[in-house]
Amino acid sequence: MAPETPEERIVWCGLGWTYGFYALGALYLTGPIIGWLLFFLVVGRLLNANEAFRLPGPVILWLLGMLLMLVCIVVGHLQQGLGTGQLIKSSVGWAKGWALMALFILAGSTLRIRPEVVARAAMRVCLHTLVLLPVFVGAWLLRLPETAYVSPLKAIGGPGPEFFAVSLYELDPQSGLPRWRLFTPWAPALGFVANLFFLLAFVEQDQRWRRIGICASVLMILMSQSRLAILVLLVVIGLLFTLKYLRGPVLAFSAMAASLVFAFAGGWLLESAETAYESIKSARADSTRVREALARIALHRWQTEAPVWGHGVVERGPHLVEYMPIGSHHSWYGLLFVKGIVGFAALAIPLGASLVFLGFKLHRGLIVERAGFLFALLLLLYTFGENLEILAYLIWPGLIFIGLAHRSNAAPVPVPPLETSA
Template identity: 45%
Template sequence: MASNLLYKSSPEERIIFYSLAGTYGVYVLGGMYILGSVLGWLLVMLFVLKVFMRGTPASTVHPLLLISPLVWLWVISMLTMLLALLVAHIDRRLGTGMTIKSTIGWAKGWALIALFPLLGNLLNINPAIVARGCCIAAFSSVPFAVIGVLFYSLGLPGEIYMSPLKAIGGPLEAFNVRLFGLNPETHMARWQFIAPWAPAAGLMSCFYLLICLQEKDQAWRLMGVLGATVMCLLSQSRAGWVIFMAIVPMVIGLSQLRNPKVWLATGVIIPSMILLGQPIYEWVLDSYLQVKQSRPGSTRVRETLARIAIQRWANEAPIWGHGVVERGPKIVEHMPIGSHHSWYGLLYVKGAVGFLALALPLALTSIAMLILAQYSKLAQTSLGICIVIVAYSLFENLEVLVYIYWPALLWLGISLNPKNLQVGLSKKIAQA
């Protein structure tokens, strides 16, 4: 049980575990955005305080020297995001007030994308604690969904209340506590669970699936996977369904590249695909079009937002971007330009500099995890996390949702911890 798992755990591990285990309690209070935004900085302060109080013995390597080069790359890249923000604000004369507000937004968004991997790398966090916490959080979705289905069946509204914590600032959707929402096109119930909107719940279901599969206790593992599956199904996210079904087979296949049987199978499959290329292509294209046509209004808005973002980025602010998000015209339902897509949003707000500041560390981390996945179970999960992040960056703005998927970023950092890498490599050598 949790008491055994937390035996001799550090204060940081306890904070992480109870933050995960109490996910739905925090959500009902409307505090998910605050928890995710504050947690990373709180853990950093605890680490700094611990180092300051204890000091570093002369015979011990300083903790900062043990940080993975990839984690340093994330830190530098997210600081580059801040630089792009400041330069764009100065260039476009947005004023001191707007600059301060945007900097605070950076600290609650892009900064956390580097901060949680840094914490996972610095702190000696037991990955079993993160896995158990995610299992509890994921399984908590089941009773939440049952209550929501009951309310919907009785014709009761899914909206509960708007948390007064919204006064702190952030996207209003993050403080809107509800059992379910309504699909604007079909008017059927659609669950967003702990996320601000339903597609983001699909994103969380994929992360929960990957991490819950690393739980060693079979009962908790099954409950976690069940919860993640319920989240994915009821979110009705088209991208979520596809990624959820494909992610585990992809990770298994990509983590077995050292196995000669995989290459033999690849040698058989590729020629077969070439021979069947035309019908496979037509089937994939037809499936893709059917998915897009299932919600034509949403597809139209996304495509129009993308065109506006690209045109205005190229014509108005190609290097540093516009600095701030701007509402679009009526044709896109006044949604922010660059929303629903991390890369278009980056180009519009932070220009080519911001685009590269995410693309470079994400690409190198994905490649590194592909290599490390051949030796480490932790890295296999991190490889899946990288794949999900890359895939969902085409449908969501990653910095907006970091307050809910921070456990995945923390796991990335844990898998890059030198001690964990050494253990994984040693086990592979011993098995060989």
């Protein structure tokens, strides 16, 4: 496996050297650089008339939606009187956040990037994780400092020092137990990336690399101790099983059996699900309380102060929410608060279009289209627990796959057998 085109070399190095960039504290800068380099490749080939690209409708919606995010920033800043300096800073943040969502999907839908190259580069990151695991666990056992150092690159600017810090481990303030975030800014973000790598493991054709990817992904999810990551992993495993085995008449008979079971035991199942949900919430009662308070504040201030275009910038919350940014931990609340109902629609419409478009292509059984749909679904699930904008620099391999799945002239790739044994 080796990259053959300039775009594949960019992806191969940018993803495969994740831990190297992390050690330099440059990972937050690497994602935007990769995204804009791929965009310039697209523009260059269009200007040179070397290639004619056919953009699918959902990809166009992603481009328009993310441009609308920039319009929301400009209008919001003007309405709130935030000044030119803050507008420039927020526009740069857009270029490192929401813009990347469209740029990577565009790159996947137009450039010559093979899905197996992206998958193999991700499996290399998984292998590096397994190799470095004794270092991270040993740091906790030896009670070394939680943060080894913070890169001087933080002077360039970013959301916070945690994006430039090399963290060995961290202790949960509620339980006192260790959790790890590795190359991500916080532990739940590691669970997000690990679920993404778990899906990429099923794109990998080589069984040894696939087992490495599955083992490393599950370990990262468990090390993150993220409730949402564990729930999403179960959903992903269930969908992979369903798409592989429950097709045609088997799916119809399975649906009939499930309907009969629910008819007789539906009440008990709903009560059990509610009990399990409350148990999950109580596992981190403080975190749940902060999230719910942030949501209430974001909705109230959006409705009463800036319903259409939003407030323009993120604001710190009060002591009640431990000074967390209003609208954080939830993409939809964050969009409503910062960019109003217009920004909300700018994400909802292209994401919904991708899910519908790729959902209709699932019957073809192609691994790229299946993976693209699951990555889009992963984005939707994580909008309820993370801010997609701030993590775009980490989740870009999944965005490329969404673009690959939308590409109408994508060559069929056979689905490898579903084996999860390690």
